[in-house]
Structures are given as C-alpha cells and as structure tokens.
Amino acid sequence: MASTDATTDSSLPEGSKRDSMLPDRLRPSPFKEFWGYFCENRGAIVGLFVFVAFILIALFADVLAPHSATEQYRDALLQPPAWQDGGSTRFLLGTDAVGRDMLSRLIYGARYSFFIGVIVVVISAGTGVLIGLLAGFARGWVDTLIMRLMDVLLAFPSLLLALVMVAILGPSLINAMIAIGIVLQPHYVRLTRAAVMQELPKDYVTSARVVGASRLRLMFVTVLPNCLAPIIVQAALSFSTAILDAAALGFLGLGAQPPTPEWGTMLADAREFVLRAWWVVTFPGLAILINVLAINLMGDGLRDALDPKLKRS
Amino acid sequence: MPLLDVRNLCVDFRTANGLFRAVDGVDVQVNVGDVLAIVGESGSGKSVSMLALMGLLPWTATINADLLHFDGVDLASANTQQRRSIIGKDVAMIFQEPMSSLNPCFTIGFQLRETMKAHLPLSRRERQSRAIQLLEQVGLPEPERRLKAFPHQLSGGMCQRVMIAMAIACKPKLLIADEPTPALDVTIQAQILELLLDLQKDTGMALVLITHDMGVVAETAQRVSVQYAGQKVEEQGVRDLFANPHHPYTHALLAALPERATSRQLPSIPGVVPGQFDRPKGCLFSPRCTYAKDRCFQEVPVAAPPALGLARCHYPLVDGIAQREVS
Amino acid sequence: MLSFILRRLGTFIPTFIGVSIVSFLFIRLLPGDPILLMAGERGMSAERHAQLMVQFGFDQPLITQYWDYLTGILRGDLGISFKTKRPVWDEFFALFPATLELSLCAIVFAVVLGIPAGIIAAVKRGKWPDQVLMSTALVGYSMPIFWWALLLIILFSGMLGWTPVSGRISLMFFFPSGTGFMLIDSLRSGQAGAFASAVEHLILPTIVLGTIPLAVIARQTRSAMLEVLSEDYVRTAKAKGLGPLRVNGLHALRNALIPVITVIGLSVGTLMAGAILTETIFSWPGVGKWMVEGIGSRDYTAVQGGLLMIALIVMVVNLVVDVLYGLINPKIRR
Numbered sequence: 020m021a022s023t024d025a026t027t028d029s030s031l032p033e034g035s036k037r038d039s040m041l042p043d044r045l046r047p048s049p050f051k052e053f054w055g056y057f058c059e060n061r062g063a064i065v066g067l068f069v070f071v072a073f074i075l076i077a078l079f080a081d082v083l084a085p086h087s088a089t090e091q092y093r094d095a096l097l098q099p100p101a102w103q104d105g106g107s108t109r110f111l112l113g114t115d116a117v118g119r120d121m122l123s124r125l126i127y128g129a130r131y132s133f134f135i136g137v138i139v140v141v142i143s144a145g146t147g148v149l150i151g152l153l154a155g156f157a158r159g160w161v162d163t164l165i166m167r168l169m170d171v172l173l174a175f176p177s178l179l180l181a182l183v184m185v186a187i188l189g190p191s192l193i194n195a196m197i198a199i200g201i202v203l204q205p206h207y208v209r210l211t212r213a214a215v216m217q218e219l220p221k222d223y224v225t226s227a228r229v230v231g232a233s234r235l236r237l238m239f240v241t242v243l244p245n246c247l248a249p250i251i252v253q254a255a256l257s258f259s260t261a262i263l264d265a266a267a268l269g270f271l272g273l274g275a276q277p278p279t280p281e282w283g284t285m286l287a288d289a290r291e292f293v294l295r296a297w298w299v300v301t302f303p304g305l306a307i308l309i310n311v312l313a314i315n316l317m318g319d320g321l322r323d324a325l326d327p328k329l330k331r332s
Numbered sequence: 333m334p335l336l337d338v339r340n341l342c343v344d345f346r347t348a349n350g351l352f353r354a355v356d357g358v359d360v361q362v363n364v365g366d367v368l369a370i371v372g373e374s375g376s377g378k379s380v381s382m383l384a385l386m387g388l389l390p391w392t393a394t395i396n397a398d399l400l401h402f403d404g405v406d407l408a409s410a411n412t413q414q415r416r417s418i419i420g421k422d423v424a425m426i427f428q429e430p431m432s433s434l435n436p437c438f439t440i441g442f443q444l445r446e447t448m449k450a451h452l453p454l455s456r457r458e459r460q461s462r463a464i465q466l467l468e469q470v471g472l473p474e475p476e477r478r479l480k481a482f483p484h485q486l487s488g489g490m491c492q493r494v495m496i497a498m499a500i501a502c503k504p505k506l507l508i509a510d511e512p513t514p515a516l517d518v519t520i521q522a523q524i525l526e527l528l529l530d531l532q533k534d535t536g537m538a539l540v541l542i543t544h545d546m547g548v549v550a551e552t553a554q555r556v557s558v559q560y561a562g563q564k565v566e567e568q569g570v571r572d573l574f575a576n577p578h579h580p581y582t583h584a585l586l587a588a589l590p591e592r593a594t595s596r597q598l599p600s601i602p603g604v605v606p607g608q609f610d611r612p613k614g615c616l617f618s619p620r621c622t623y624a625k626d627r628c629f630q631e632v633p634v635a636a637p638p639a640l641g642l643a644r645c646h647y648p649l650v651d652g653i654a655q656r657e658v659s
Numbered sequence: 660m661l662s663f664i665l666r667r668l669g670t671f672i673p674t675f676i677g678v679s680i681v682s683f684l685f686i687r688l689l690p691g692d693p694i695l696l697m698a699g700e701r702g703m704s705a706e707r708h709a710q711l712m713v714q715f716g717f718d719q720p721l722i723t724q725y726w727d728y729l730t731g732i733l734r735g736d737l738g739i740s741f742k743t744k745r746p747v748w749d750e751f752f753a754l755f756p757a758t759l760e761l762s763l764c765a766i767v768f769a770v771v772l773g774i775p776a777g778i779i780a781a782v783k784r785g786k787w788p789d790q791v792l793m794s795t796a797l798v799g800y801s802m803p804i805f806w807w808a809l810l811l812i813i814l815f816s817g818m819l820g821w822t823p824v825s826g827r828i829s830l831m832f833f834f835p836s837g838t839g840f841m842l843i844d845s846l847r848s849g850q851a852g853a854f855a856s857a858v859e860h861l862i863l864p865t866i867v868l869g870t871i872p873l874a875v876i877a878r879q880t881r882s883a884m885l886e887v888l889s890e891d892y893v894r895t896a897k898a899k900g901l902g903p904l905r906v907n908g909l910h911a912l913r914n915a916l917i918p919v920i921t922v923i924g925l926s927v928g929t930l931m932a933g934a935i936l937t938e939t940i941f942s943w944p945g946v947g948k949w950m951v952e953g954i955g956s957r958d959y960t961a962v963q964g965g966l967l968m969i970a971l972i973v974m975v976v977n978l979v980v981d982v983l984y985g986l987i988n989p990k991i992r993r
Contacts, residue, residue, distance in 0.1 A: 267803065294816070316797065435910050
C-alpha cells in the first residue's frame with residue numbers, strides 16, 4: 020500500500036527532462052529564509068533599527084553629548100526642557116537637581132546600558148550553555164545534581180537573589196552585573212540541556228559517534244550548533260532583562276553608584292522630585308523602556324524566524 | 333442535479349515565499365448515494381479541496397471557485413450562519429488522525445452530544461439515548477461506559493469509530509472521509525472501511541473517500557478521481573479506471589500495485605510531486621512521465637473528452653498505448 | 660494522581676534543602692565578621708561581641724550551625740532580628756498579609772484582563788486587534804515598573820489628585836488588624852469610608868505590580884491559543900458546525916489554559932520580585948520593602964529569614980500549581 024507514496028528515486032531524470040523542469044524560483048538559502056521571516060515582522064525591523072541607533076549613540080557619546088555627564092551647572096538647577104517655560108536651548112531636555120544636563124547624561128547612560136547587557140549575556144550564556152551541555156551529555160547523577168542546583172537558584176525570585184548577592188558583594192555596577200548574570204544563567208542551563216536531549220537521539224549524532232568523533236567535538240561541533248536557535252532567542256531576552264534588573268538595582272541604590280549616569284541610578288536620584296520636575300523622572304525611564312522594548316521586539320522577531328514550530332506552513 | 337457540485341476550485345496558501353497553489357482548477361461532482369474516491373500522493377491537494385468545501389482551512393488560504401454548490405445552496409455566497417447549519421449536519425467529515433481529532437479535555441459523550449445539540453431539536457435524554465445508539469451502530473461495545481471515557485483512554489480504532497459516530501449523528505447527506513485509516517492497524521483499517529460502506533448502504537448518504545491507497549479504492553469506490561499536484565488528472569468509474577487508465581500517472585499508480593507487479597522488483601514512480609519551488613513549465617507530471625515528449629515540457633495540457641477519462645494529458649493512453657494529438 | 664503528587668514532592672524536598680543551604684550560607688559568605696558588619700560603624704565591645712557570637716551560634720562548627728538552622732526552620736524559628744530584637748518569623752508574618760493582599764489583587768487584575776486579551780488577539784490573528792493588544796503587551800512586558808509607578812504617581816496623584824501616593828489606608832482610620840487584609844479589615848471595622856480608602860490605596864500598586872504578569876499572561880494565552888487553534892480537535896469542532904464562541908471559548912481555551920495556568924503559577928516569582936520595587940515606591944508595609952530596608956540597615960538575620968521564606972512561598976505555590984495542572988489535564992489525571 021505504500022507503493023504510491025512519494026519515494027525519491029536515486030536515478031534522476033535524464034538531461035533533457037532536467038532542463039525542462041525550469042523551476043520558477045530556487046529554494047532560498049537558510050540565512051535568506053531566516054532573514055525573510057525576520058523581515059516579515061515589521062516590529063522586529065523597527066526594534067533592530069532602534070537598537071542599532073542605541074549602539075551608535077553609545078559609541079559616539081563623546082561626540083554627541085553637548086555637555087559632560089557629571090559637570091554641575093550651579094546656575095541652572097532643575098531647569099525644565101527647552102520647550103517649556105523657563106527652559107533654554109542650552110539644556111534641551113533640562114537639568115537635574117544639581118544642574119547636570121539631562122540629555123548628556125542620557126546619552127552617556129546608553130553606554131552603561133549596552134555594557135551591562137553585553138557583560139551579563141556573556142556571563143550567563145557562557146556559563147549556562149557550558150553547564151547545560153555538560154548536564155545533557157553526562158546524564159546520571161551529574162545531570163541530577165546540576166538540575167537540582169538550578170531548581171534551587173530558580174526558586175528565588177530573580178531580583179531578590181540579585182539583591183541579596185549584591186548585599187554580599189557590596190553595591191557597585193560590576194557586582195550588580197555579576198549577580199544578574201548568575202541569576203539569569205539557570206535559564207540557559209535548562210534550555211541547552213533540553214535542546215541537547217532532543218538532539219542526541221537523532222541520526223546525525225549517532226553517525227558522528229560511529230565515525231568516532233571525540234566527546235568534545237560531539238558536544239561543541241556536532242550538537243551545539245543545532246541547539247543554538249533557542250539560546251539566541253534567550254540571549255536577546257536576557258539582554259533586556261539584564262538592563263531592566265540593573266536599572267532596578269540602581270534604583271534601589273544597589274547598582275551603579277551616583278554620579279554614574281546609569282538610567283536606573285538617575286531615576287533613584289530623581290524620586291524626590293516626582294511631583295515637582297517631571298522631566299528628571301520621565302526621560303531616564305523612557306530611555307530604559309525604549310531600549311528594552313527595541314530588544315524585545317527584536318527577540319520576538321528572532322524567535323518567530325528561528326522557531327520552526329511557529330512558522331506558518 | 334448533483335448533491336455536491338464544485339467547478340474550477342482553486343486554493344492558494346500565503347507563505348513567506350509567496351503564494352502556493354495547492355488546488356488548481358479541480359471539479360468535483362457527487363450525486364446522492366455516490367461513493368467517490370479521490371486518490372493521489374501526499375501533497376496532491378486531495379484533502380485541501382475537501383477542507384476548503386468545509387471551510388476548515390487556516391487563515392492563510394484563499395479559496396476561489398466558479399461554483400461551490402451543496403444540495404442547491406451556494407456555499408461561496410452563503411453567510412456563516414447558513415454555512416454552519418449545513419456543516420456538521422448535512423456534510424460531515426472524519427479525519428486522518430483519530431486520536432488527535434478528539435478533544436483531550438472532554439469526554440466522548442460530551443463531544444458526541446454536542447454535535448446533536450448544535451443541529452437537532454432533541455432533549456437531553458434523547459441525545460443521551462441517541463449517543464448510546466450511535467456507538468452501538470459503529471460497533472463500540474459497552475457504549476454507556478465509553479461515553480464517560482476520555483479520548484486518551486481509547487485506542488486509535490475506537491477513536492475513529494467515535495469520530496464516525498459523531499459524523500453520522502445528524503444523518504448527513506454527504507460524508508467526507510479524509511484518509512480515515514492509515515494511522516491504524518491493517519485489520520482495524522479493513523473494519524473501519526467496511527463500517528463506512530455499511531453505513532453508506534444503510535443510510536443512502538453519499539461518501540467521498542480521500543486516500544492514497546489504490547487497494548482501498550478498488551474495494552470501495554464506484555467512481556475514482558485521480559489528483560496530481562493540485563490538479564485532477566483523470567476521472568472514471570472504478571472498473572474502467574482499473575481496466576483502462578488513460579493518464580500516464582494513473583497507469584503508473586496501478587502498475588505500482590503489488591498485485592499487478594510483473595517483475596520481482598516493485599515498479600515505483602521516480603521523483604516526487606513538484607512543490608512550491610520546482611513547478612514544471614508544461615505538464616506537471618512531465619518530469620516523471622515515461623511517455624513524455626517535447627510538447628509535454630512546453631505546453632500545459634487540458635482535460636481530454638469524457639471518453640478518455642477527462643485525462644489531463646497531451647497523449648492519453650488507450651490500452652496502455654499513447655494516442656496522437658487528442659486535444 | 661497520587662503517585663504524581665508524590666513524585667512532585669520528591670523534587671520539592673531536595674530543592675527545599677538547597678534553598679535552606681543558600682539562605683544559611685548567605686550570612687557566612689558576607690566578607691568579614693557578620694556581627695561586626697551588622698553593628699556597623701558604631702562597633703562594639705569585645706565582651707558584647709563574644710556574647711553575640713554565642714547567641715547567634717557563630718562559635719559552633721558549620722555543620723552544627725546548619726543543623727540548628729534547619730531544625731529551627733521546621734519549628735518556625737528564623738532567629739532574632741538584629742535591629743528590632745524580635746523574632747524574624749513574627750516580623751515576617753506580621754508584614755506578609757500586606758504583600759499577599761497586593762499580590763492577589765495584582766494577579767486577579769492580570770488574569771481578568773490578560774486571558775481575554777490573549778484570546779481576542781489569537782482569534783483575530785494578524786488583524787488590528789491582535790496588533791494593538793500585542794504591541795501593548797510588549798510595552799508592558801518591557802516596562803521598568805519602578806518608573807511606571809513614578810509615572811502613574813505623577814499622573815493620578817500629582818496632576819489629577821485621584822489616588823493617594825503611599826500606604827495602605829488613610830491615617831484617619833484606625834482599627835485593629837484582624838485578618839491582616841486591609842480590604843477585609845476595613846469592611847469589618849464598619850467605619851464609613853474606610854473600605855473606599857483602602858481600595859484607593861490599592862489601585863496604583865495593583866496596576867504597577869500587575870503590569871508585567873498581565874503582559875506575560877496575555878502573550879502566553881495568545882500563543883497557547885494559536886497552537887491549540889491549529890490542533891485537529893479544533894478542526895473537528897469547526898467541522899461539527901459549532902459557533903466561534905464554542906470553538907474558541909470552550910474547545911480551544913480549555914486546552915490552552917493548561918500552559919497559561921503554569922505561567923500564572925510561575926509569575927508568583929515575578930510578583931515577589933516586583934513587590935520589592937512596588938512596595939518600596941508606594942511605602943507599602945509588606946515583606947518586599949522590609950527586605951530592602953533590611954539590606955540597607957544591615958539587618959542580615961532578617962534578610963536571611965525573608966530570603967528563605969519568600970523562596971519557600973514561591974516553591975509551595977509552584978507545587979500547588981503543578982498539582983492543579985494535573986487536575987485540569989486529564990492525560991495526567993488518569
């Protein structure tokens with residue numbers, strides 16, 4: 020009964036027939052296909068552009084910022100933005116309580132934000148993927164031990180654990196980043212392990228084993244590239260989580276310390292002016308929101324483009 | 333007037349790489365009491381045309397047809413209310429995967445009574461007794477107990493029987509069975525087919541059987557429509573089709589039947605059904621056709637006269653010999 | 660079902676031990692002598708130091724200390740707060756109802772808005788309601804909630820003057836706390852306006868704390884619905900000629916709810932993290948604010964106790980959700 024089922028025959032049609040097939044379009048390459056799916060998501064494109072803009076701002080902060088991030092203009096305390104009464108074009112977005120230019124601080128803040136994201140993702144993804152690979156390949160008691168350990172880490176609300184770790188390490192931006200990196204790392208372990216377990220029984224792994232690939236080669240060259248899709252998506256997500264959590268720690272006084280122009284720390288300074296000077300509160304938060312939103316938009320686009328399950332058929 | 337009359341049905345799917353035509357100008361006519369088999373390989377669009385009729389295609393599909401009539405009602409222009417009063421009542425459908433076609437969160441009884449509740453003016457008690465009667469009719473033992481069971485507690489064959497019971501609950505005029513058996517054991521397959529044919533005879537409903545199995549076709553159908561790459565390539569009465577296939581594709585399908593094999597090795601049709609990216613310019617079957625000539629690679633063939641089984645071929649076969657220039 | 664619960668308990672116990680070790684190690688990992696750290700700049704005399712070392716058990720070997728700690732937890736003894744000299748257990752449970760009340764309101768807010776939003780978005784996939792709802796959800800998901808709180812305060816308290824800025828109830832009202840839930844206590848007190856005042860104080864914190872869970876639930880509901888909508892049994896339901904309300908609202912939603920409930924359970928952790936920020940901003944006298952203050956004032960025994968208790972609560976909720984998951988998923992129920 021399987022006789023009529025489509026079966027690919029090894030003997031290809033002869034030359035004349037081949038020419039006649041004249042395909043309308045060739046199947047696109049994997050990257051092109053990925054890019055096609057990514058571009059279909061307008062939000063993802065917008066997110067990508069905004070994110071690139073943020074990177075450029077961070078890179079060229081010295082050129083772009085009209086003032087220094089820390090210089091205090093004592094003649095212009097809490098000056099409103101240029102378009103409001105009492106504002107001037109000298110300080111486009113106004114000044115804060117000690118007379119520092121908001122715009123310049125926001126521009127320099129982009130550096131911190133980007134820096135935090137990169138470092139946290141490197142810490143958490145680097146260790147998480149390694150441990151996840153180990154757990155997935157080792158199985159047995161090593162696996163159990165690692166996963167129970169991750170369960171323990173995940174039992175704590177992330178911000179709380181980061182908070183407590185900073186309390187141990189002492190409040191600073193570096194310690195905040197380390198703490199957030201450790202807190203986010205279990206997600207990578209779980210993802211990588213799950214992906215490895217899914218790939219291991221597949222034929223290509225077996226054939227690589229049969230050919231005699233070493234364990235390390237099997238882990239990093241054979242299996243890991245096929246587990247990358249969910250890890251990349253997670254990286255995008257944890258980039259934005261890192262920025263949010265670092266800002267939250269800064270806001271609680273446990274992250275970057277004043278006068279660092281980190282957006283969360285700026286908000287902490289601005290708290291007492293909530294009802295008096297809306298601009299010192301609004302702009303840093305808006306910067307965080309737009310940055311995080313852009314990365315999340317990109318992350319959604321990545322997930323849709325990489326996850327074959329959600330692809331339209 | 334035929335019970336079901338579909339002319340020039342086209343279904344397009346929107347994909348990331350542009351439109352994909354899954355059904356391309358298919359005609360289907362089914363009379364009262366007919367048993368029509370639609371045959372073709374996977375990817376030939378045979379299920380899609382029936383799903384289009386039922387309004388069950390995903391949102392990425394667009395449906396066009398010159399005519400889409402069922403029992404005198406134009407389904408293309410009918411509003412959703414009217415369609416819904418026909419779908420599930422006068423036209424019912426059963427699907428390939430009986431296990432996943434039943435909702436895992438509800439009991440068999442709930443899902444069975446629900447159909448009747450939607451279409452028939454029965455009381456709660458009447459629905460219950462009819463549900464028991466239906467399960468008996470499809471040959472499920474201990475119907476009262478089965479009604480309380482969840483789908484995962486039944487086997488695949490039992491699930492398919494429940495699906496059939498659900499489909500015939502409202503005494504439909506047309507039952508569409510979309511490859512109802514491949515997921516099941518061989519013995520169960522035969523039982524299910526026998527059940528469908530018995531029900532067809534008892535109730536006089538029309539039956540459309542979608543399958544890729546020529547063996548099933550020979551045992552069940554009165555009329556056969558052969559589909560290839562979204563097109564109907566041939567349609568004949570079952571006896572004539574098996575005796576004298578006119579399209580090279582039908583010919584090849586029949587030659588691949590184990591009972592007909594002449595050599596030690598089973599003949600197979602080289603290549604696969606063309607997909608979105610390798611659609612040939614001329615006849616869609618030309619790259620795989622052993623009879624193909626230059627013209628087949630250049631020109632799109634049209635259907636031959638009914639005497640030649642409406643074969644969509646430049647050189648239809650008669651008694652296994654290609655004819656000259658029919659169209 | 661019973662074996663399922665037992666299996667689930669089997670992973671609970673090692674995690675509990677792990678969590679207790681983490682919170683036990685917290686004080687021991689602090690750089691320097693914990694007693695001196697907690698004393699701060701004032702310092703203390705040598706005798707007082709020695710006396711406290713004995714009182715907190717720091718003179719014992721580590722294993723003995725842990726054993727005492729673990730058995731203490733099981734007896735409801737989390738040690739003595741360094742600052743207030745009251746048992747940490749009592750302090751925690753005096754404040755916990757405030758956090759619980761806020762969290763419950765936030766989760767109800769998130770579920771009531773999030774599930775319908777997710778269903779509508781999935782059913783209207785690709786059309787404008789989907790786009791509007793999901794864009795909003797993504798903004799909510801990306802929201803720095805401490806800033807969101809400040810914005811809402813500027814708008815509703817500053818410019819419109821509708822809601823109060825901090826606390827659980829106006830200082831005008833005083834009544835003994837019975838249940839610890841201000842909404843219930845204020846109703847029971849019978850004082851005119853007390854309940855309204857409690858509600859007024861709850862609105863902004865609820866919105867702030869509920870925002871991220873709301874966004875997560877809406878997104879999860881949508882994706883679960885989309886997945887379920889392409890299932891064969893939804894096609895069967897449509898093939899029966901059932902209306903969209905029954906197909907989407909009953910056949911699809913019943914199955915889609917299974918992953919959504921898991922997400923609601925998991926958002927308890929998010930809520931606790933959010934409570935730290937929300938309570939700090941709105942001066943809400945709950946355990947989140949208490950923890951932040953504990954870190955600020957170096958009351959490490961309090962922080963240690965809070966860390967353990969919050970983790971335990973999250974774990975218990977997740978356990979309950981898993982059992983619930985088994986109840987609504989007939990495949991596990993058997």
